[in-house]
Amino acid sequence: GQQVQQSPASLVLQEGENAELQCNFSTSLNSMQWFYQRPGGSLVSLFYNPSGTKHSGRLTSTTVIKERRSSLHISSSQTTDSGTYLCASGSWQLIFGSGTQLTVMP
Amino acid sequence: DPKIIQKPKYLVAVTGSEKILICEQYLGHNAMYWYRQSAKKPLEFMFSYSYQKLMDNQTASSRFQPQSSKKNHLDLQITALKPDDSATYFCASSQEPAVNTEVFFGKGTRLTVV
Numbered sequence: 521g522q523q524v525q526q527s528p529a530s531l532v533l534q535e536g537e538n539a540e541l542q543c544n545f546s547t548s549l550n551s552m553q554w555f556y557q558r559p560g561g562s563l564v565s566l567f568y569n570p571s572g573t574k575h576s577g578r579l580t581s582t583t584v585i586k587e588r589r590s591s592l593h594i595s596s597s598q599t600t601d602s603g604t605y606l607c608a609s610g611s612w613q614l615i616f617g618s619g620t621q622l623t624v625m626p
Numbered sequence: 627d628p629k630i631i632q633k634p635k636y637l638v639a640v641t642g643s644e645k646i647l648i649c650e651q652y653l654g655h656n657a658m659y660w661y662r663q664s665a666k667k668p669l670e671f672m673f674s675y676s677y678q679k680l681m682d683n684q685t686a687s688s689r690f691q692p693q694s695s696k697k698n699h700l701d702l703q704i705t706a707l708k709p710d711d712s713a714t715y716f717c718a719s720s721q722e723p724a725v726n727t728e729v730f731f732g733k734g735t736r737l738t739v740v
Contacts, residue, residue: 568728613671
C-alpha cells in the first residue's frame with residue numbers, strides 16, 4: 521500500500537548543531553510537503569516541494585522524486601525548533617509519516 | 627490572520643452524544659478535507675470535497691458525516707460518539723483537488739469523548 525516513512529523517530533541536538541530529517545515514500549505517491557507540528561498540536565506548513573531544493577531561512581528541503589525520498593535540513597538549530605516534524609506525500613490525499621520528534625537542548 | 631478557521635478549539639462530549647465540528651476557509655480554495663490525528667498515530671485522511679461534492683471517503687463509519695452548506699464551509703457531524711473518537715480533527719483545503727497541489731491546514735479541534 522501507500523507508505524511514508526520518516527527517520528529518525530527522535531533526535532536530540534545541542535543548540536547550534538545541524539539536523540537532517542529523512543522521508544521515504546512509495547512509488548504511487550507524488551507530492552511532498554513538510555510540516556512542523558507545535559507542541560499544542562497545530563500544523564505549520566514548512567515546504568511544498570514535489571521536486572528539487574527549496575530554502576527558507578535556516579531550513580532546506582530537497583526532494584529527489586526518482587529516488588522516492590525527501591529531506592529537511594535544519595542548520596544552526598535553536599531551542600525554538602523543538603517539536604515534531606512531519607512529512608506527507610500524496611496523490612489525491614496526503615499520507616503522513618509518523619514524524620520526527622526533535623529536541624534542541626540549550 | 628488564520629485563513630482556515632476551525633471551531634471549537636476544544637470539545638468535550640459524552641459517549642453517545644452528537645457533535646458538529648465547524649470549518650471555514652477564506653483562501654478561495656475549491657477543495658476541502660478532513661483529517662484525524664488520534665493519540666500516537668499519524669494524521670490520517672478522512673474525506674475530501676470538491677466544489678461541495680464528496681470526492682473520497684476513507685472513513686469506515688457512517689457516524690461521520692461531512693456537511694457543506696457553502697463552498698468555503700465543510701463541517702463534520704459525528705453521531706453516537708465513542709471514546710475511540712477522541713482525537714484532533716484537522717480541516718484542510720487546496721486550490722484544486724488535484725495531484726501535486728499544496729494543502730493548507732487549520733489549527734484543529736481537539737475532541738475528547740468521556
